[in-house]
């Protein structure tokens with residue numbers, strides 16, 4: 399069932415009928431009403447204030463659950479435009495650098511490693527070479543680095559997790575009632591249009607009860623969520639730029655995939671609002687918080703946050719996003735209260 403659905407939505411010709419894809423932008427469409435539950439009154443932390451810079455206040459979030467897939471939650475783009483730009487720039491400029499790992503450096507000697515992929519891409523004069531460099535970037539790992547061969551996390555492949563991303567997840571987790579969540583590992587997936595991610599479960603984490611947080615930016619994905627076996631029929635949903643998908647409880651270990659990344663009509667990362675919500679968030683009542691951010695520059699890179707407002711800085715990011723999607727997929731690895739993974743037997 400899962401494989402068939404994957405093939406159906408991946409197909410170039412004939413193109414799939416997308417009418418059955420659950421659309422959080424138009425929740426009242428067709429038969430989705432029976433599938434989608436708007437959660438507003440049941441979100442424990444909707445009253446919370448002081449979201450991290452770049453997030454709208456939770457009172458304005460639209461949160462959904464899927465009746466057919468208990469544990470799947472979706473927040474429809476809770477980011478401000480500059481918030482989206484910040485996370486896109488972090489994903490492209492910063493996360494593919496040491497100490498994080500990237501697919502391009504797998505199996506290379508350290509001396510041959512690409513140290514700064516985004517910069518190399520910007521410096522590349524040869525159009526074909528630049529295209530190759532762009533589309534060959536597929537993932538970066540942060541924190542506990544996913545070992546694609548053994549699928550086992552280890553302390554020897556562990557580097558500090560970015561504090562800003564941890565902070566973002568912690569806030570969203572608290573709003574949704576998962577206050578114990580600790581962000582410890584992430585995969586940043588890069589999807590040029592036409593690429594896919596086939597069906598799999600995420601079961602490498604010793605902690606499989608903590609939820610998984612998945613952030614989408616750029617072009618739109620068709621995302622499949624199934625059951626705990628490949629035999630169950632999956633549901634298809636659109637994940638658009640800014641959407642946050644949470645796999646919790648029964649859905650944490652369910653099969654999922656991205657069979658299609660498709661060009662979107664809307665480009666929320668480019669639509670600078672006439673009424674600058676971010677600017678308001680940085681005004682007097684936020685002064686103390688801003689001071690906290692600046693005191694601890696790790697929590698949010700304020701200089702990057704200012705830079706993404708500048709159109710000439712933003713231009714190369716806009717070009718990248720014209721035909722690509724980015725997904726930041728964050729997990730807790732350790733059981734609550736545990737400080738590190740057991741050492742392997744000697």
Ligand SMILES: O=C(O)CCC(=O)C(=O)O
Pocket residue numbers: 585587595600612614619621637654655656725727
């Ligand atoms: O790109 C996505 O939305 C999903 C990514 C994913 O499933 C993964 O990294 O395990």
